[in-house]
Amino acid sequence: MLEVSLRHRLGAFALEAAFAAPPGVTVLFGPSGSGKSSILAAVAGLLRPAAGRVALDGAPLTDTARGVFLPPERRRCATVFQEGRLFPHLSVASNLRYGLRRAPRGAAGPGFAEVVALLGLEALLERRPARLSGGEKQRVALGRALLARPRLLLLDEPLAALDAPRRQEVLPFLEALRDRAGLPMLYVTHALDEADRLADTLVLLEAGQVRAAGPLAALTARTDLPLLAARRDAGVVLPCHVAAQDPAAGLTLLDFPGGRLRVSWREAPLGQPLRLRVRARDVAVALPGVALSGVLSTGNALPATLRAVERRGDAECFLRLAVGESTLLARVTREAVARLGLRPGQAVVALVSAVSAGQG
Numbered sequence: 001m002l003e004v005s006l007r008h009r010l011g012a013f014a015l016e017a018a019f020a021a022p023p024g025v026t027v028l029f030g031p032s033g034s035g036k037s038s039i040l041a042a043v044a045g046l047l048r049p050a051a052g053r054v055a056l057d058g059a060p061l062t063d064t065a066r067g068v069f070l071p072p073e074r075r076r077c078a079t080v081f082q083e084g085r086l087f088p089h090l091s092v093a094s095n096l097r098y099g100l101r102r103a104p105r106g107a108a109g110p111g112f113a114e115v116v117a118l119l120g121l122e123a124l125l126e127r128r129p130a131r132l133s134g135g136e137k138q139r140v141a142l143g144r145a146l147l148a149r150p151r152l153l154l155l156d157e158p159l160a161a162l163d164a165p166r167r168q169e170v171l172p173f174l175e176a177l178r179d180r181a182g183l184p185m186l187y188v189t190h191a192l193d194e195a196d197r198l199a200d201t202l203v204l205l206e207a208g209q210v211r212a213a214g215p216l217a218a219l220t221a222r223t224d225l226p227l228l229a230a231r232r233d234a235g236v237v238l239p240c241h242v243a244a245q246d247p248a249a250g251l252t253l254l255d256f257p258g259g260r261l262r263v264s265w266r267e268a269p270l271g272q273p274l275r276l277r278v279r280a281r282d283v284a285v286a287l288p289g290v291a292l293s294g295v296l297s298t299g300n301a302l303p304a305t306l307r308a309v310e311r312r313g314d315a316e317c318f319l320r321l322a323v324g325e326s327t328l329l330a331r332v333t334r335e336a337v338a339r340l341g342l343r344p345g346q347a348v349v350a351l352v353s354a355v356s357a358g359q360g
């Protein structure tokens, strides 16, 4: 568990942030200038806060009240930046071995071959960084960081410099790292799709302050956080797994705690866990009792209970829907709420578009 509590001023900017990061990936998410990189720098020991405490598994790295400030090299935090910062004159293998040399004697962690396999670096070992794609460079940077056997991995927008296909190429490796390396990660991004894919815990930052923090699915189901709820892609992230494939129909069937969703075909083996962002604007509701299957294009009609109707501006509402153990949000007009006579407690049918579900 990483505990962070900081107070610091940078010019006109005031950082006053506190949060706890349980094991797993904690994503710091917020607009440009909200203080994400400053927090990472404070955890790494590159920024000495005016007041505050940073502790890893109970051991303080910074504690201004007690005069504790470990220098960066004694914190055992490895950082991966936007640009991999590899040594251009060294091969991939030598760059990786540099990480290994920085590992403290006796520190537990994965070995060279294990890291190479985890990040798919086998074919790249003899190359120099100049002959790597942006995505490959980032995978090597991740490997070098891992081999230093850190206790905490800090990632400062590691995909921000990559184009969309390269980002998609690296994301599965970051997922593998999360699932297999057993290393806590603090991950800075302003790309929500990265948070969707990687976060166990989400920390929302705005103007140097933590607006909210908690498990990803719980935070995306909240409608009181403009950083998430005011977006065009506002919606709930559901944990799913691949239940069936129907290539002839171009559909993938995903099970989530509450039912089954048909979505556009995606290449994935049966049983594979994945997260699905179901955007509120892609969810509609109907009253039950009408035979819908022959007349609708949405593809998914799930029995649901309307839990709440929440105003959103003058013309729209969020509907909070309970679908089994899960929550979905629907964005509808106030006119629709009145026309259908929607009231909390009512049984409805949630209609979810099969095409857009999960596009992130």
Ligand SMILES: Nc1ncnc2c1ncn2[C@@H]1O[C@H](COP(=O)(O)OP(=O)(O)OP(=O)(O)O)[C@@H](O)[C@H]1O
Binding pocket: 010, 011, 012, 013, 030, 031, 032, 033, 034, 035, 036, 037, 038, 039, 190
């Ligand atoms: N050395 C400094 N002196 C003065 N102001 C600074 C300094 N470093 C950062 N700031 C200011 O602190 C604020 C937070 O910066 P920070 O880089 O932590 O934000 P961020 O959320 O990581 O932004 P981005 O996503 O653009 O990287 C910004 O307004 C920035 O201009």
